[in-house]
Amino acid sequence: MSLEVIILAAGKGKRMRSGLPKVLHTLAGKPLINHVLETARALAPRAIHVVCGPDHQAVQAVAGGDLVQCVVQAEQLGTGHAVLQALPQAGPEALVLVLYADVPLVSGDTLRAVIDGAAQGALSLLTVVVDDPGGYGRILRDAQGRIAGIVEERDASDDQRNINEVNTGILAASARALEGWLARIGDDNDQNEFYLTDVVALARQDGTAIHATAAPGKEEVLGVNSRQDLAILERAYQRRMAQALMSRGVTVIDPNRLDVRGRITAGRDCALDVNVVLEGNVELGDRVTIGPNNVIRDSTIGDDVVVLANCVIEQASIAAGVRIGPFARIRPGTRVQQQVHIGNFVEIKNSELRTGAKVNHLSYVGDTTVGRNTNIGAGVITCNYDGAHKHRTEIGDDVFIGSNCQLVAPVTIDQGATIGAGSTITNDVPERTLAVTRARQRHVAGWRRPSKDGKR
Ligand code: UD1
Numbered sequence: 001m002s003l004e005v006i007i008l009a010a011g012k013g014k015r016m017r018s019g020l021p022k023v024l025h026t027l028a029g030k031p032l033i034n035h036v037l038e039t040a041r042a043l044a045p046r047a048i049h050v051v052c053g054p055d056h057q058a059v060q061a062v063a064g065g066d067l068v069q070c071v072v073q074a075e076q077l078g079t080g081h082a083v084l085q086a087l088p089q090a091g092p093e094a095l096v097l098v099l100y101a102d103v104p105l106v107s108g109d110t111l112r113a114v115i116d117g118a119a120q121g122a123l124s125l126l127t128v129v130v131d132d133p134g135g136y137g138r139i140l141r142d143a144q145g146r147i148a149g150i151v152e153e154r155d156a157s158d159d160q161r162n163i164n165e166v167n168t169g170i171l172a173a174s175a176r177a178l179e180g181w182l183a184r185i186g187d188d189n190d191q192n193e194f195y196l197t198d199v200v201a202l203a204r205q206d207g208t209a210i211h212a213t214a215a216p217g218k219e220e221v222l223g224v225n226s227r228q229d230l231a232i233l234e235r236a237y238q239r240r241m242a243q244a245l246m247s248r249g250v251t252v253i254d255p256n257r258l259d260v261r262g263r264i265t266a267g268r269d270c271a272l273d274v275n276v277v278l279e280g281n282v283e284l285g286d287r288v289t290i291g292p293n294n295v296i297r298d299s300t301i302g303d304d305v306v307v308l309a310n311c312v313i314e315q316a317s318i319a320a321g322v323r324i325g326p327f328a329r330i331r332p333g334t335r336v337q338q339q340v341h342i343g344n345f346v347e348i349k350n351s352e353l354r355t356g357a358k359v360n361h362l363s364y365v366g367d368t369t370v371g372r373n374t375n376i377g378a379g380v381i382t383c384n385y386d387g388a389h390k391h392r393t394e395i396g397d398d399v400f401i402g403s404n405c406q407l408v409a410p411v412t413i414d415q416g417a418t419i420g421a422g423s424t425i426t427n428d429v430p431e432r433t434l435a436v437t438r439a440r441q442r443h444v445a446g447w448r449r450p451s452k453d454g455k456r
Pocket residue numbers: 008009010011012051073075076077078079080081082100101102135136137138150152166167168169194195196197223
């Protein structure tokens with residue numbers, strides 16, 4: 001039997017109090033539904049059917065792609081009704097796994113256990129034992145301990161409410177069997193909805209085996225109903241990320257103050273201080289030290305790099321032995337070679353800094369090549385924009401640019417040149433030449449400052 005996944009995503013999510021469909025709210029920077037789609041894809045199904053509500057266009061836009069098709073459930077008549085909307089799209093020989101777009105952390109291993117149960121012909125449920133079963137459907141078992149049905153809390157007796165084995169909602173069965181059961185369910189319950197959970201009692205009547213997999217922990221099967229739930233799941237996810245990094249040899253100073261919003265690879269003996277946010281694809285080499293309050297997005301950071309506090313690094317590649325910060329901003333398109341120093345209040349954009357270059361204080365370097373061992377003094381600005389176009393600044397090796405200079409692009413400063421402090425450079429400077437453009441200093445001896453009594 002080939003696997004097909006149905007993901008329920010049609011609920012309004014009223015408790016989010018949001019203009020955005022619930023399943024588009026993000027966890028670790030990614031819409032909830034994308035977490036579930038990723039987990040589903042890893043199971044290598046033949047197809048994924050997403051059951052969307054009336055605001056399906058927005059959901060469809062993120063859920064599109066290979067394997068995925070959306071089915072619109074115009075009216076939310078219940079979880080059983082939702083599954084019925086997608087079943088005609090699944091092949092009759094399919095084995096169907098039902099997932100929820102608002103249950104983002106369920107793991108592939110757990111789902112494989114559920115699928116195995118259904119592959120043996122059973123109706124396979126994922127259950128979990130919790131301290132506080134409030135709000136969940138309760139699992140009913142007979143005297144022999146076999147599952148007899150599921151009762152929703154609002155339809156349950158007082159005794160049944162004390163049961164703390166609950167339904168996660170996730171289940172798997174053959175498409176044909178599910179279709180048969182769902183054709184027989186009614187909406188005679190407190191909410192007048194067609195409950196997917198009613199298939200359990202029908203399977204029991206038909207003598208179909210019912211298999212239960214116990215989820216290894218509650219976090220995996222928690223759903224998002226409110227922004228409070230979202231915050232709880234975000235932390236649970238981030239703790240997982242921190243644990244994974246630590247077990248791969250990374251020091252995380254405080255696992256509660258690290259945020260990973262993407263894919264991170266790290267070598268050995270890296271250290272992440274508090275409030276580090278890693279987004280997109282971030283690759284860290286060996287012995288990288290990231291100080292507090294750093295945001296690093298889609299960047300490669302080489303061995304032994306030190307990033308001091310409060311930097312933002314985005315779409316950059318930083319080679320081994322570089323030191324950055326504190327308070328530096330490295331913008332897209334920046335390539336930094338080995339042993340470069342970038343200091344405080346420095347902004348670098350779309351530039352190449354070659355080995356050993358230094359930009360230590362208060363500078364803007366944009367659309368520029370900075371040669372090997374070149375020193376850029378404090379407060380140097382590359383004027384790369386003329387109001388309409390961007391222009392490049394080319395600076396050779398071993399150049400010394402004094403403090404508070406403006407380099408008006410396009411301009412080339414050849415190897416070994418020196419620019420006097422306070423100069424505005426508009427013409428190319430030949431190699432090993434001193435260029436100074438500031439006015440000469442003059443002296444007025446014995447100068448008296450104005451004073452309040454009018455006397456000089
Ligand atoms: C459901 C289960 C309950 C289980 C709980 C776990 C039923 C009847 N109950 O209850 O046993 O303990 O999940 O969280 O299944 N949805 C649709 N279309 C609909 C109705 C719902 O797509 O017409 C989607 C919702 O978007 C949501 C999911 O199905 O993602 C669950 O629906 P919800 O109404 O939240 O069910 P619960 O009352 O939580």
